Amino acid sequence: MELNRLAELVPTGACLALPVDYAGVSMAMTLPLIRHGGDDLHLVCVPTGGLQVDMLIGAGKVRLVETSAVSLGEAGGAPCFNRAVRDGAIDLRDATCPAIHAGLLAAQKGAPFTAMRGLIGTDVLANRPDWRVIDNPFGTGGDPVALIPPIVPDVAIFHCPVADRLGNVWIGRRRELAAMAYAAKLTIVTVERISDRPLLETEEMAAGTLPALYVDEIAVAPKGARPYGLWGEYGPDTAELKRYAAAARSTEGFADYMTAIVGEMA
């Protein structure tokens, strides 16, 4: 199966960037990642994580989570994440949304860092020895500024409505997906469908297109964001998210849920 082959492109120890739940999560890649992808993953949530992140953690695939938050939204807290934190089973790099964006931006620009306001005096900053604080060189002394180094994911994975036969992908106004692809060394995209019409043919579609230059692999996965929704295509299945949230409250419940899903997909 194509998705399994793509999951094999994620090596053990890889830094893997995944998008926020409403931007286009490639849920279709979750089981392939668990069964065919590498272990000890360093997840970067752009800028927050949800079901996919929780499942990867629950399946024991994750060593480190770099994120501004992990939650199931309306369905409540992320049970496997919360458990792994309590048990000390994963390392944490707690961030704040714009700092995740700042790290990707530095990578996008090939810059050594991005300066950002805020953060001073927070425990977020206090627990990030990989960040720096300098006095603003444009000031007259004082004025501390946080500097965020580049986040360069080994792999970025997300889901979009459509790609064309030239490898271009339509991301619409979800420009964080472009930021992820710019920053990443390898970008894997699943899509609802392939269009015969080149996306760059019209200015209308070109405006929301991520060029093939940044896309390494594309696979078709209809309803590939489910139970999350996909903008302009289908809404989220909140009942299913709640069903997961309830089941995954225990490790056994999580295991049963995942086994059932594997059965459904077989």
Add this chain to the structure above:
Amino acid sequence: MELNRLAELVPTGACLALPVDYAGVSMAMTLPLIRHGGDDLHLVCVPTGGLQVDMLIGAGKVRLVETSAVSLGEAGGAPCFNRAVRDGAIDLRDATCPAIHAGLLAAQKGAPFTAMRGLIGTDVLANRPDWRVIDNPFGTGGDPVALIPPIVPDVAIFHCPVADRLGNVWIGRRRELAAMAYAAKLTIVTVERISDRPLLETEEMAAGTLPALYVDEIAVAPKGARPYGLWGEYGPDTAELKRYAAAARSTEGFADYMTAIVGEMA
């Protein structure tokens, strides 16, 4: 006339951002700016300037030009700009394209500066006392990095194909126009036409739309980019650009050309 009223919003001494020739230059605003706008302008070319910049300089409206280049492209050098440089009639902030983008980006983010690679050892950097160089705080010593402070235009002016009745403007893939509007205190947009259909109604159009939040004034100006072209609408009138280039070689020729244009527009 509406465009004259908009030109009056540009006060004397204002920092005015104008786009590169292929992105959507509001040529329609040029004469209104000359006749009704403020003097002693600080032009920021995003990231290079052309006919509009040359005309504003020729008309004596400009005190300072911040740019990566000024030229008429295929039609050759920018005669009024070159003359003003030779005569010392304008001040210069010579930049390089990504440094202009970096300054706008800092303003867009409310950040105190943007770090960028390159520049070290250039006379571009040597002549920009408003920039700084620090040793990369993530390095082990050495590794100089240039820092570019925010560019916050008082006014940004550009031309687009279409706006809707809610004040949203379609910029397609010309995202430097969004960067200008994000950074500027006041944004004036001329358009070919107004659409009755809200631009944010479909994901296709929304992807290339600059939201009304960033747009202060909109006026209709058909063929408003001429003699430049407008992407997806019409091509440039290179013959006219060459006619200007030839005429403006002398101050008298420039004056005659401008008088003729005023006549055509009356």
Add this chain to the structure above:
Amino acid sequence: MSSALTTPPDAPPSTAPATPRETLIYTIAGLLRGIRHVAVGASSPIPAAGAMLCRALAERDGDPRVRLSILGSVQHNFFTNGSVELFDCAGQGRIDAFFLGGGQIDGRGNVNLVGAGPYPQSKVRWPGSFGSAYLYFTVPRVILFREEHSPRVLVDKVDFISAPGVSEEGVYRTGGPKALLTSMALFDFDPGRPGFRLRSIHPGHDLSEVRAATGFTFQADDSPAVTPPPDAETLALLRGRVLGELSETYPAFADTLRAETAEAGALQKEEALHK
């Protein structure tokens, strides 16, 4: 609540007295008065309702237009540059107000969205800081909103500072906490002291109850004001136009509001019968 209690959306607004939640919404609208642009999280229906009411009141009174961005919503979100745009927008000074909750909020206005107990191995882990470590610094009017008013939430000192209430001199800061609103009371924040000052207590509660439920010390008059409920005209606007707008984005919450109002109406009638 049974849906039989729900007033159909096109019926004339009920004239029952304001429910506690309606008073909260009205209080939020008051806290937002005068702003041009407020951003609200996708799962924050009460703040969203307050913002919608503020927008409707501004329109009614001929005040400048109020913009409302509901994050994560496809329909009521005019951002087109991805999820970074909210933060850029705040950095540009284009967002006047924002809401923050918090697993813990302390008396210096510090907010903890990360977890209870020692970090990183928190005993109780919450989702994380989201954008708070930036927005608290850059949005002028941050309203701390948490319905639960208990010593568990309103603590003396947070276990983790996601975002600090005040900053040392010399730290760039254009934003911060303006007020704290719970199901029991409304506090103003004074960055000078720094600390909270009780502005009013919602109908049905009293000062000793508030003191007992609050884990930090705060300033208060001996006889604090009662939080005013909306006047009849504003209530009609809330139950009419605002409820209609709310139904588009938060249908379940709008139903709850309608049910509560119907219940209050039924109670009112019942009381009238017994008089």
Add this chain to the structure above:
Amino acid sequence: MSSALTTPPDAPPSTAPATPRETLIYTIAGLLRGIRHVAVGASSPIPAAGAMLCRALAERDGDPRVRLSILGSVQHNFFTNGSVELFDCAGQGRIDAFFLGGGQIDGRGNVNLVGAGPYPQSKVRWPGSFGSAYLYFTVPRVILFREEHSPRVLVDKVDFISAPGVSEEGVYRTGGPKALLTSMALFDFDPGRPGFRLRSIHPGHDLSEVRAATGFTFQADDSPAVTPPPDAETLALLRGRVLGELSETYPAFADTLRAETAEAGALQKEEALHK
């Protein structure tokens, strides 16, 4: 040139010997060999033609795909993030080759795009540095291309450094000059010395002519090689497929090329008659 001389685009490619410009294009294609992505300015038809030929050769030989971005072009530019994307792309290491001209180029590989004489009141002002002060640092294979080969252009020391040929140790730099190509000769750049070394002289020129026309000193063999013209097969590819692609973006330049080829063909026939 009269259009009567022009071969119709659909005629079989001429077998006339390579024109000087065709040899330049072929030389550029050789300099680009092995790259994955090259960016070319909108008004640089010869570099664009070289890049198109490189792409066609890679395809013919089964080598990895070559991408070509023509800046400012709507049709042959796949960027969708505005004019900043080229620079971001270079910063990401996704651009392998780029072309720079220059009002002045000196023997240390410094490039001046700003003006001749003291800055800022330049006697002769050129447009400006464009992206050179960044791209020269970040694009691994920058090809200096200027047809004019004269002491006015190839100077001992530039009046303004838009972009330096080499950087001090410790300066972050992943790119820089690879070669200098003029209408007369091809030089390799040695960042170690630093300086240029003559690789070959184009047919019809000699070393003393090159020395006289060059304002800086350079290394050279006593008997430098002659720049090889394209072989017949490559020439056919250039006059066929590449010329067709070129016509879409640079129609005027494509016509000029066709006319020059036709002229060369006519000359060849004439010489044959006189033998």
